[in-house]
Amino acid sequence: MNPPVYFFTDFSSRGPYLGQMESAVLAVAPQARIINLMNDAPFANPRASACLLAALNDYLPENAVVVAVVDPGVGGSRKAICLNIGDRWYLGPDNGLLSLLVSNAGAENCSLAGLHESYMKAASASFHGRDVFAPVAGLLVNGQSPDTFPLPVDGMAGASWPGELAEVIYLDGFGNAMTGLRMRNLRDLQGVVVGGQLVKPAYTFSSVPAGALFCYENSLGLLEIAANGSNAGRILGLEIGSPVNPHISPGRSKNP
């Protein structure tokens, strides 16, 4: 079976961007299977987007080809990179977006390369997703190797970023606020202070009264702030970057 191609971008589903990117993959690999994994990643925010992508990565198939584009710096001097971890490939700009994948996998298990500048020559200044990353994804689907040069993993942008982020990293269409904290590292969580309120944990939406705020482990394993049948982000005035302060039981460390 061909490896499936996943798009993770901050392009939104508006405009001709995703369709053209899909078309550019198919021009190289007509049999490719493409999945729009997420196209409203935190806009122009590689740090929050890196947290999201790292969480989503746990739910991708072993052989996925991931095209990840969050775009500050397009047309500038940032490198276009190609990261290999196990059987998975990740394509994207060297702006930190792929960095947490490396720290989670361990640098010794990763192989990093820069895409050869020939891929840049025919590229537009503003749409490397279509002109650089999608065609290379097509090559990878075909089992071919793109022209690259090796890069040191510890030289990646974002290489020194911590693995978690005590902030809101995404607000979904329902107003649920994902944070960059892994719930499994928050044993004995007593609550989180967010938007000026202490919010208590619960198992899920059905566990709390209608309208009640709670925090819980979302389906990606992240700490999420939600309200049963209501919009937590609006109630608490949250936006991407709002700080989240977890309270842990006394006598327990935050990361046991």
Place this chain on the structure above:
Amino acid sequence: MNPPVYFFTDFSSRGPYLGQMESAVLAVAPQARIINLMNDAPFANPRASACLLAALNDYLPENAVVVAVVDPGVGGSRKAICLNIGDRWYLGPDNGLLSLLVSNAGAENCSLAGLHESYMKAASASFHGRDVFAPVAGLLVNGQSPDTFPLPVDGMAGASWPGELAEVIYLDGFGNAMTGLRMRNLRDLQGVVVGGQLVKPAYTFSSVPAGALFCYENSLGLLEIAANGSNAGRILGLEIGSPVNPHISPGRSKNP
């Protein structure tokens, strides 16, 4: 040909939800064909969503596998069900969403089952679409039978719901307001009172002056309130649930 999989949800196209659900189907049935039929079904409203799904059902292929998720109660005690009518399969929560499919087909033509609790064990508390329904859809695409237990059709949530709903059940991006009434049951319709106004029937947009309100049989066979080149929902102050009162010619019954 493999049966195509249709997603009908209230998830919106934002966030990583649809992409992950697609990915979960492909993990079981890599060859599956997936169609996002509608992802802005009336939010947390199984009654209105059931009307929409029943209307859309007439336009699906004979062998469709439909994953329908409108989500109040996720993580609670509601059952996950699997409904078979003819060659079609429907997967979703037992919250009424699938109930009108049964009343339209006739209970004697339907077979209902609950998904075995083993499917729940590995599931997250909040994303049964990805963790329960999508994998089972993959099994059905592969021609396999999921592990189930039989359920009585007349015990479904929503089994006693009427087949039609004299309310606005959907407002599309243009401001057209679909109702839960079938136009074929409204012969000799004189107009509808909606948003405090009497709105007269017309054949289609081109039949009325620019800006004019009218009601008509939409492409799903439903009574719809629209305005030529304008936003009927905004003009009339409509939302999902707004009542719609059809006026029929004297001497005719509403449902002949």
Place this chain on the structure above:
Amino acid sequence: MNPPVYFFTDFSSRGPYLGQMESAVLAVAPQARIINLMNDAPFANPRASACLLAALNDYLPENAVVVAVVDPGVGGSRKAICLNIGDRWYLGPDNGLLSLLVSNAGAENCSLAGLHESYMKAASASFHGRDVFAPVAGLLVNGQSPDTFPLPVDGMAGASWPGELAEVIYLDGFGNAMTGLRMRNLRDLQGVVVGGQLVKPAYTFSSVPAGALFCYENSLGLLEIAANGSNAGRILGLEIGSPVNPHISPGRSKNP
């Protein structure tokens, strides 16, 4: 390889419209590959949409089947047409949407036909995308010829429209304003007056300070007004149809 089918519409991604159109193609050609190229084309605006479609056309594969629907007049007397240029097919209403494809290709290289009225008989009044154009796209994917009658290319709606439009034709999700002007025809551009301001050209986003307005050749070859990391449309108060006035170096013609 089967020809891929591209959807270009003003339907938005809301509602059941795109999913049903996709389903209608698959009912005829189950193996068809469908790409949502763009579904927020300028609403009810065939003139601006025609400019966008002509620009996107340069990035489609040679054998594309394009279903283009921008909808004023649906259910009225406009014809449903089928246009052939090289190995590409275009299906859509005769309201001007396909006209610039003809003027760009040269009328002598184009073949135009009307779809036989039998395709209309089973059609709903409001959804020709699903009921007329999608099934015919399926036929073309299958290598079959739909029933048509020949039409003169110079009788198409929009046949006399100019090839460019000195207006904003699209505002994307980031607030970037595409214009209907081809940058290659604007050599020695000094700037554009738009929204009451003179905006200077730059190579791309990274070339200007944060927040700065600039104009540039976008990834479709069009003149676009943007702001680095900010929303140009909002800053300048732009909407679709806002006039754009390019300033060219003295001594040069606008269209050399």
